[in-house]
Amino acid sequence: MKTYDIAAIGGDGIGPEVIEAGIEVLQALAKADGGLGFRFERFPWSSQLYLDEGHYIPPGGLERLRTFDAIFFGAVGSRKVPDHVSLWGLRLPICQGFDQYANVRPARVLPGVKSPLANGKDIDWVVIRENSEGEYAGMGGRSHRGLPIEVGTEVAVFTRAGVERIHRFAFELARKRARRHLTLVTKSNAQRFGMVMWDEIFLEVAKDYPDVEHDRELVDAMTTRMVLKPATIDVMVATNLHADILSDLAAALSGSLGIAPTANLNPERAFPSMFEPIHGSAFDIAGKGIANPVATFWTAAMMLEHLGEMVASTRLMKAVEKVTANGMHTPDLGGGATTAQVTGAVIAAL
Numbered sequence: 172m173k174t175y176d177i178a179a180i181g182g183d184g185i186g187p188e189v190i191e192a193g194i195e196v197l198q199a200l201a202k203a204d205g206g207l208g209f210r211f212e213r214f215p216w217s218s219q220l221y222l223d224e225g226h227y228i229p230p231g232g233l234e235r236l237r238t239f240d241a242i243f244f245g246a247v248g249s250r251k252v253p254d255h256v257s258l259w260g261l262r263l264p265i266c267q268g269f270d271q272y273a274n275v276r277p278a279r280v281l282p283g284v285k286s287p288l289a290n291g292k293d294i295d296w297v298v299i300r301e302n303s304e305g306e307y308a309g310m311g312g313r314s315h316r317g318l319p320i321e322v323g324t325e326v327a328v329f330t331r332a333g334v335e336r337i338h339r340f341a342f343e344l345a346r347k348r349a350r351r352h353l354t355l356v357t358k359s360n361a362q363r364f365g366m367v368m369w370d371e372i373f374l375e376v377a378k379d380y381p382d383v384e385h386d387r388e389l390v391d392a393m394t395t396r397m398v399l400k401p402a403t404i405d406v407m408v409a410t411n412l413h414a415d416i417l418s419d420l421a422a423a424l425s426g427s428l429g430i431a432p433t434a435n436l437n438p439e440r441a442f443p444s445m446f447e448p449i450h451g452s453a454f455d456i457a458g459k460g461i462a463n464p465v466a467t468f469w470t471a472a473m474m475l476e477h478l479g480e481m482v483a484s485t486r487l488m489k490a491v492e493k494v495t496a497n498g499m500h501t502p503d504l505g506g507g508a509t510t511a512q513v514t515g516a517v518i519a520a521l
């Protein structure tokens with residue numbers, strides 16, 4: 172029997188609720204499978220810990236995390252801590268510290284879910300987000316604070332190594348899909364240094380993938396294409412910030428932010444990868460037991476895929492789709508079901 176060590180970080184808001192639901196479902200899957208096991212260790216790293224002890228990640232925390240096969244992450248963000256402090260305190264140190272440079276965000280309208288688009292059934296996309304540099308590199312500064320001459324800079328950083336590896340990853344992923352099509356998202360008309368390099372390197376890498384069709388779209392035009400011509404898109408690769416924005420749009424067009432999953436991958440497997448629902452901490456509904464656990468279940472399926480457990484991954488997704496098709500929906504999808512009811516239904520389907 173293969174047993175995986177998974178670090179579970181519920182974090183803030185609805186994070187712990189959906190991660191516990193995910194653990195329940197994964198344990199049920201293991202039981203149904205027989206050849207598969209999970210050992211979960213829970214880490215209470217959260218904004219509450221920060222308020223109590225002054226840190227999200229305790230000293231030595233990353234070194235401990237490094238020994239796990241994967242990280243199952245809920246959300247970070249609290250009304251009591253400025254967003255840039257919580258983000259740079261927990262999620263980004265893991266993503267950047269473990270060089271999880273490839274962020275994969277699939278979007279698809281699950282059975283029984285209604286897209287706000289008339290042609291929503293055409294959505295079957297993967298957004299690939301550069302996850303280690305770009306606009307999130309953390310470069311910049313402020314000086315002359317409070318004075319009329321105060322200045323703030325936010326520098327987007329693009330390195331040849333960073334750009335090349337994400338484009339290569341995108342081509343590799345596109346190559347494995349039926350349509351084998353990749354769209355380069357850019358803004359090289361207005362931003363003439365990093366973005367032009369981003370495009371140039373894409374075209375260099377493209378030469379190694381003659382079997383993958385590619386095209387190029389400016390990020391603003393990409394939003395309209397996603398809404399008006401969803402069928403023309405398969406895989407897209409975009410910078411850290413552009414893909415952040417496009418993936419929220421992709422999630423909304425697929426029916427709800429409550430179903431969208433993500434994988435923060437270190438493709439070389441030098442470090443563990445991290446799997447999380449996209450939705451965030453949603454403190455307005457935290458503690459009510461109505462958070463949609465589907466994003467976390469889909470995220471768990473991505474984690475299984477990364478671990479090489481393809482059969483278990485497909486089995487989990489089939490169970491989730493059976494439940495969404497039956498109309499058992501949480502309020503974000505217009506239903507009245509609770510987190511526990513959806514979780515129970517998925518376990519029954521397994």
Ligand code: IPM
Binds near residue numbers: 247248415449451
């Ligand atoms: C995401 C989120 C984060 C991001 C937030 C929580 C800072 O929106 O994962 O898409 O912008 O990266």
Ligand code: MG
Binds near residue numbers: 419
């Ligand atoms: Mg986002």
